[in-house]
Amino acid sequence: MSDAEGPIGVTTWHRHLFARVERWPWLKSLEESVSAVSQPLYDRHRDNLLVELMHGGRWAGHSLHAALSDLPIGFWAGTVVLDALGKDTSTDGGLDAAGTLSAAGLLAAAGTVATGFTDWTVSDGDDRRTGLFHGLLNLAGTALQGASLVARVNGHRRPAQVLGLASMAVTGAAGYVGGHLVQGKAVMVNRVATTTGPTRWVQAVEESDLPDGATAGVTVDGRQVMLHRSGDTVHAIDDLCSHAGALLSRGPVVDCVVTCPLHESRFDVRDGRIVRGPAHHPQPVLPTRLRNGWVEVRGSLPAARRKKS
Numbered sequence: 001m002s003d004a005e006g007p008i009g010v011t012t013w014h015r016h017l018f019a020r021v022e023r024w025p026w027l028k029s030l031e032e033s034v035s036a037v038s039q040p041l042y043d044r045h046r047d048n049l050l051v052e053l054m055h056g057g058r059w060a061g062h063s064l065h066a067a068l069s070d071l072p073i074g075f076w077a078g079t080v081v082l083d084a085l086g087k088d089t090s091t092d093g094g095l096d097a098a099g100t101l102s103a104a105g106l107l108a109a110a111g112t113v114a115t116g117f118t119d120w121t122v123s124d125g126d127d128r129r130t131g132l133f134h135g136l137l138n139l140a141g142t143a144l145q146g147a148s149l150v151a152r153v154n155g156h157r158r159p160a161q162v163l164g165l166a167s168m169a170v171t172g173a174a175g176y177v178g179g180h181l182v183q184g185k186a187v188m189v190n191r192v193a194t195t196t197g198p199t200r201w202v203q204a205v206e207e208s209d210l211p212d213g214a215t216a217g218v219t220v221d222g223r224q225v226m227l228h229r230s231g232d233t234v235h236a237i238d239d240l241c242s243h244a245g246a247l248l249s250r251g252p253v254v255d256c257v258v259t260c261p262l263h264e265s266r267f268d269v270r271d272g273r274i275v276r277g278p279a280h281h282p283q284p285v286l287p288t289r290l291r292n293g294w295v296e297v298r299g300s301l302p303a304a305r306r307k308k309s
Contacts, residue, residue: 018180021133022126028269031132042121047266047276054118060276061281065115069178072112073171075105076145080168099152102164103147109142119188122263122278124244127187134181137174141167189271190281191245192238196299197221203294210234210295215258217249220297225286227295228253228269235269236286236297243279 021027045051056064082098092294095103118279120131148163181187198221205218205227215228217239226249235256239249246262253259259266259273272283279305286297 013296014180018084018130018177018184020041024129027129027133031129033130034132038117038121042118045199051118051177052277054115055122055278056115057277058280058281058282065112065119065278066182066188068108068112068115069175070194071108072105072142072145072193073175075101075108076168076171077163079105079148079164095153098164099149099160102149102152106142106145106149109138109145113138113142119254120279122244123187124262127181127185130177130181130185131187132133132175134177137170137177139176141171144170188243188280190242191240192242192281194285195223195238195240195284197223198297198299201289201291201296201298204236204288204297207290207293207295215249215253217247221299223299226258226269227288227297228256228258230256232290234288234290234295235287237272237283238260241265241267241279242279242281242283248283 042051053059054064056062067129078101080096082096082101087097113135116135120128120135123131131189144163144167148160148167151157151163152160154225182189201222203227204215210216210227210229212229212231215226218225218227224247226237226239226247228235237248237258239247241248241260241262243260243264243265246260248258248260248288251259251261255270256269257266258269260279263278266275267273267279267283268275269283270285272285274280274282286299288298
């Protein structure tokens with residue numbers, strides 16, 4: 001059976017599904033409309049500490065959205081279980097246990113939506129459309145859960161259970177789309193987590209081609225490296241931005257701080273630390289030296305040799 005022309009196989013249906021989602025005209029139009037409003041607002045406030053905290057930033061080490069998303073899913077899953085076991089009735093006339101979990105999930109969803117939308121503003125292309133679809137499903141699941149809580153409060157037990165189950169199903173679908181973004185498309189992951197080499201000193205660029213204040217992007221043993229010269233010192237960090245893989249060497253460098261040309265994260269080239277998000281992970285630093293008219297760099301050290309017994 002041909003994967004290109006035959007029926008969709010059990011191992012490829014998800015690729016076909018998301019390829020179609022990314023081509024939906026209405027989704028593209030909606031993404032452009034939302035971006036036209038949200039992007040200028042984000043750009044205006046990107047230096048605000050609260051915005052960086054919404055990403056998770058340098059302090060958390062990863063996106064807050066991923067962690068917060070577990071809360072509404074967990075609360076609402078508990079609601080479904082209590083409904084199934086018939087434990088959704090109150091003995092004191094107040095909000096029953098299932099309703100309490102439903103309400104807690106709605107409160108948690110507010111933070112999840114806010115952090116997810118903040119992360120969405122620093123996505124691009126097809127990822128942006130798929131991310132918007134993920135967000136729309138989450139909003140639908142939240143709306144269904146809200147309707148379920150209203151029905152529960154008004155004593156309509158069966159409609160509340162049905163709406164709660166529907167909410168959990170839609171939220172689960174949204175979680176699947178979110179999993180595709182992270183594990184299938186590597187959105188919001190550390191792009192330089194596995195870069196190591198070279199294991200020896202390698203000539204990167206002639207010293208005369210890197211005057212004071214100059215920046216260059218080079219490839220050494222297959223690893224993309226950004227070089228920046230400050231006086232007699234040459235600094236080297238991974239050229240691929242840890243946030244989304246843009247080439248940092250194409251961004252401006254001021255006082256040894258480089259700004260990513262894609263989402264404007266800032267890194268100190270001297271130690272790779274994050275100066276401003278949305279990046280969550282610092283840039284790996286490579287040792288450098290000047291030798292025989294060349295700038296040389298090295299990545300990880302060779303493994304220590306075992307002594308012969």
